[in-house]
Amino acid sequence: MPEPPSSASRRGPAAVPEPGDFVQAGELSIEPDGRTPPRRARLQIGLSGAVLLVFYLTAVFAPWVALYPPGEQHRHSPNAPPTLVHPNSPTRWMSEGLLFVYPRRMTDTLRRRYEEDRSHRIGLRFGARGHLLAPERASDEVFLLGTDALGRDLFSRLVYGSRVSLSIGIVGVVISLALGTIVGVIAGYVGGRTDNLLMRLCEILMALPSFYFLLALAAVIPPGLSPAATFMLIVVLMSFIRWAGFARVIRGMVSGIRELEYVQAARALGVPDLTTMFRHVMPATLSYTVVAATLAIPGFILGESALSLLGLGIQEPSTSWGSLLADAQNLKNLDKYPWILAPGVCIAITTMAFNFLGDRLRDRLDPRSVPRP
Amino acid sequence: MTVPGSVASAPGSERILEVRDLVVEFETERGVTRALDGVSLPLLRGQTLGLVGESGCGKSVTALAVLRLLGESARVVRGEIRFDGLSLLPLGEREMRALRGKRIAMIFQEPMTSLNPVFTVGDQIAEALRLHERMGKREAWARAVEMLRLVEIPEPERRASSYPHELSGGMRQRVMIAMAISCGPDLLIADEPTTALDVTIQAQILDLLRGLRSRLGMSMILITHDLGIVAAEADEVAIMYAGRVVERSPTRSLFDDPAHPYSAGLLASIPRLDLRTEQLASIPGVVPDPAHLPSGCRFRDRCANAQPRCAAEDPRLVEFAPGRLVACFFPVSERARVAAGNGAAE
Numbered sequence A: 001m002p003e004p005p006s007s008a009s010r011r012g013p014a015a016v017p018e019p020g021d022f023v024q025a026g027e028l029s030i031e032p033d034g035r036t037p038p039r040r041a042r043l044q045i046g047l048s049g050a051v052l053l054v055f056y057l058t059a060v061f062a063p064w065v066a067l068y069p070p071g072e073q074h075r076h077s078p079n080a081p082p083t084l085v086h087p088n089s090p091t092r093w094m095s096e097g098l099l100f101v102y103p104r105r106m107t108d109t110l111r112r113r114y115e116e117d118r119s120h121r122i123g124l125r126f127g128a129r130g131h132l133l134a135p136e137r138a139s140d141e142v143f144l145l146g147t148d149a150l151g152r153d154l155f156s157r158l159v160y161g162s163r164v165s166l167s168i169g170i171v172g173v174v175i176s177l178a179l180g181t182i183v184g185v186i187a188g189y190v191g192g193r194t195d196n197l198l199m200r201l202c203e204i205l206m207a208l209p210s211f212y213f214l215l216a217l218a219a220v221i222p223p224g225l226s227p228a229a230t231f232m233l234i235v236v237l238m239s240f241i242r243w244a245g246f247a248r249v250i251r252g253m254v255s256g257i258r259e260l261e262y263v264q265a266a267r268a269l270g271v272p273d274l275t276t277m278f279r280h281v282m283p284a285t286l287s288y289t290v291v292a293a294t295l296a297i298p299g300f301i302l303g304e305s306a307l308s309l310l311g312l313g314i315q316e317p318s319t320s321w322g323s324l325l326a327d328a329q330n331l332k333n334l335d336k337y338p339w340i341l342a343p344g345v346c347i348a349i350t351t352m353a354f355n356f357l358g359d360r361l362r363d364r365l366d367p368r369s370v371p372r373p
Numbered sequence B: 001m002t003v004p005g006s007v008a009s010a011p012g013s014e015r016i017l018e019v020r021d022l023v024v025e026f027e028t029e030r031g032v033t034r035a036l037d038g039v040s041l042p043l044l045r046g047q048t049l050g051l052v053g054e055s056g057c058g059k060s061v062t063a064l065a066v067l068r069l070l071g072e073s074a075r076v077v078r079g080e081i082r083f084d085g086l087s088l089l090p091l092g093e094r095e096m097r098a099l100r101g102k103r104i105a106m107i108f109q110e111p112m113t114s115l116n117p118v119f120t121v122g123d124q125i126a127e128a129l130r131l132h133e134r135m136g137k138r139e140a141w142a143r144a145v146e147m148l149r150l151v152e153i154p155e156p157e158r159r160a161s162s163y164p165h166e167l168s169g170g171m172r173q174r175v176m177i178a179m180a181i182s183c184g185p186d187l188l189i190a191d192e193p194t195t196a197l198d199v200t201i202q203a204q205i206l207d208l209l210r211g212l213r214s215r216l217g218m219s220m221i222l223i224t225h226d227l228g229i230v231a232a233e234a235d236e237v238a239i240m241y242a243g244r245v246v247e248r249s250p251t252r253s254l255f256d257d258p259a260h261p262y263s264a265g266l267l268a269s270i271p272r273l274d275l276r277t278e279q280l281a282s283i284p285g286v287v288p289d290p291a292h293l294p295s296g297c298r299f300r301d302r303c304a305n306a307q308p309r310c311a312a313e314d315p316r317l318v319e320f321a322p323g324r325l326v327a328c329f330f331p332v333s334e335r336a337r338v339a340a341g342n343g344a345a346e
Helices: A007-011 A038-060 A092-095 A154-190 A192-207 A208-219 A227-257 A261-268 A273-309 A321-329 A333-337 A338-365 B059-067 B093-099 B121-132 B135-152 B168-180 B197-217 B225-235 B253-256 B261-268 B307-313 B333-346
Strands: A099-101 A104-108 A113-115 A122-126 A133-137 B015-029 B031-044 B049-052 B075-082 B104-107 B187-191 B221-224 B236-241 B246-252 B318-321 B322-327
Touching: A038 A154, A038 A338, A092 A122, A092 B236, A099 B236, A113 A192, A154 A192, A154 A227, A154 A321, A154 A338, A192 A227, A208 A227, A208 A273, A227 A273, A261 A273, A261 B104, A261 B322, A273 A321, A273 A338, A321 A333, A333 A338, B015 B059, B015 B221, B031 B049, B031 B059, B031 B075, B031 B221, B031 B236, B031 B246, B049 B225, B059 B075, B059 B104, B059 B221, B104 B168, B104 B318, B121 B135, B121 B168, B135 B168, B168 B197, B187 B197, B197 B221, B197 B225, B221 B225, B225 B253, B236 B253, B246 B261, B261 B318, B318 B333
Parallel strands: B049 B221, B049 B236, B104 B187, B187 B221
Antiparallel strands: A099 A122, A104 A113, A122 A133, B015 B031, B015 B075, B236 B246, B246 B322, B318 B322
8 A cells, every 4th residue: 555645755764854854953964065074163163262362361371471581590400300280188288289390300410310209298389479380499390391401490481481382373464464454355356457567575574485584584684683672573484474475365356246236236336446445455465364364373383483493483582382392303302302393283282273173163254165163 | 288487308309319320349269259230229209219139139238338338358349339428439538528427327137147146226326426426424324214215115214224135026126127227317227127037027127117117207228028018118129130120119019010021920929819829939940150141131131022122232230110110122011112112113
């Protein structure tokens, strides 16, 4: 007996959701458009956001987080390994603090061997001596990530160095995107000869082997400049090389947006060209700009690191993650004191966090994407 | 009934717009293409001119040419556009900009895309007012709300703060109309204003336009491919084909007695409920490629009664009855045939 066509059989296999079907977020492991599933995307956004928030807060409150000024040398403990932090038993929480470390003493000056003195405990308290986490007495030394050959606390230097490394990305992106947007919007909107000229200029800039170009430019930075001036010069140099890529993409978008009816409508209303460009055309490129900015920040961080690593960026005694990493260039050092790789780990984490964030933002802001709650 | 003092601007007394022998060419990759070839259109003050034709025949190009918004690839080879006695083509960009939106306004086809998605509709209407009327922010906003009320949008105060995506297609087209009429233009160009809307909304929008037109004393160019709309709205119709006007006539007489075979074909292809036929009438063939136009009459490849003369000579637009012009040697209308016969005998 033929089965009456029920709604289920008419739909065929239940696996294919019909357009009207409501699919619970996170129910599908792979979305039809090949994007990251919402649950994992949310996790990535949350994690990346949290990591970046912690990093940037650390950079802002560097003197509070770092135990020592970045240049302070502890001559009697060079190349000390990271101090192990132990949790205190709850009975000591009130008297000594939540965490403690054992004091250390160098036993072999030649091999830089250290030994813990298990008979004492140094309690770490939150907010002690105006720091996030510090021992009660200033004479008790705690090197969370060890020290370098001059006995400088790597953790403190990392924290201070993050100010340069984390802000260079933002400042650089702001400068290069502003330039790229202005040039791109003008080229795309005006078109014709202006467009041709500006785009060829961009291509020339893009055709230059950028890192060598940057090296050459950085090499002429006068060595006597103040750290802040050096920093600004490096940012400006890097932005100057990178705006061309943005300009080309934005120009492409604008030459499409220009033909949209609302731009035509604005012109038909007698809106002046400059107003049309920046009031009606430019906002439509913003979703790209936000994504591009997020994805471009790591490039600046890496660029600065590379320059500093080669000794052309931030100079001693100021630090950045790249200049800190320069120590790790020596394989013997790296073998004996692997903790000096910490700045590299920080660079990697920041880069990944920005990339994840950028990718997910792109999914969300893509004008062709399905709006989701 | 005449109102004293309104003689000068009485409907039909003067030409608000006159397009004369307009030739527009586009620079394309395949060479120069002539989009308009000697288009002449008069529009009397207070009247509506229907501009009808298939896609690509030059309707929209004509409209954009009047606003001088053709883009860089286009070139006006010759011709003249006079608006209220002012010749538009030699005007500087600044003067032209002062006219756009203020005295000549345009409504576009796609209400979905002709509003900027990032601004509220109130902002967008206010923009024109602040620009042309030098109004302050607050004043322009109040006027924008007033405009929304005028185009019969319910709760205009609240709607003014809406973004375009929050409105339906019909609402958006009303907003577009509000934008266009906000500065009280003399001439409104409506480029397929209802094509993207469904039929019930179409009727509402057309009603609204008609009402506003008579209230504000605007003249209108109504671009459409829908002869039904033309029949209801236009005082005069110009039928365009491949960049030329092939027939120009008062609406009534065009529908009663089309002269050009193309017009007749268009009229015949309107489905009729009173005649039971199996098939809809259609015009055979396709619109010629503007880069490879046939010699002589451009319609001859598709014309049922094409003669050798149609290939040899270019038919010119001639007046065969008062106010009626046709560009055809062998018109389908009896009156036009007699007139053309007379013309040939000369």
